[in-house]
Amino acid sequence: MASPQESTQKFRWHYADFDDSRFPNPGRSLFFFVVLISIILLVALLFLYARWACNVEYSPPPAPPHPTISSAPAPPWGLDSTTINCLPIVLYKASVDAGSIMESECCICLGMFGDGDKVKELPGCKHVFHSECVDKWLNTHSSCPLCRASLRADSPV
Template sequence: MASSQDSQPFHWHYAELEDRDFQIRGRTLFFIIVLFSFVLVFTLIFVYSRWICSFHRDNSSTPSPTSHAPPQPRPEPRGLDPVTINALPITMVTRGRKSAAAAAVALESECCICLGVFEDGEKVKVLPACQHSYHSECVDRWLSAESSCPLCRASLRAESELHQIPVIVTQ
């Protein structure tokens, strides 16, 4: 008998699939409206925040040629010019005798840029602002990009301006 029930063809009628009895009432309708409202509000906030972010990003970029903003001044170069770098005093490292310049170099035993030890008879540059000493190659490379002492950040810009200002005497 079980086999006869399994072999019956499936018959359905269109009238059986109608949804006349389907109704949304009470709490179900309320929850659907609340859920739809949350999704709508969240979507609007997301779209608004994206618009605000893109608006601020566009305003913070460089001004367009048609805007009436004043031109931005060029940034001053950070390094020293080669003439000023070459004008810095060079001292020989001597461990035996103590001259005034060698005494300052003797206090420092290594170059703080490359961490190489100063050898006897080696040439080092002494910065006039702070009396710190470095290998010539190391400090020259540093001063071409920066205008301060690598160790104490004492500015060397004032010394470079003295070399660049021409003196004109008129009578």
């Protein structure tokens, strides 16, 4: 056992007395650690910048106003109300007429025709629809809803 005099003796050494030559990388380990942390921090900052740059929305510059060629309004897509009202209205009859079978349902509302229903027959293609259904269709379109044949008088088709 150590004497009391030896245990009270202070341990004295100086940093210059410390020999670090026994370590595998004497004096270089702190430098490599700082370089490694710096590289990791740089890569993380580049990643965050790339993410921010990709999330910025692209807004194109405003387009210059187009000059109007004429002030006349564009022709409507549908037919006018007088043309729609001139279409023939017939009463539906569920029988074979002259060797041809009439359609049994309105392809616009998918409702079945009943005997005595008022249906409109379109000229040219002879397709029939409920009057209310085809009137709504023809206000916005100028063709048959089933075969898309044009109903305009000025149409070449």
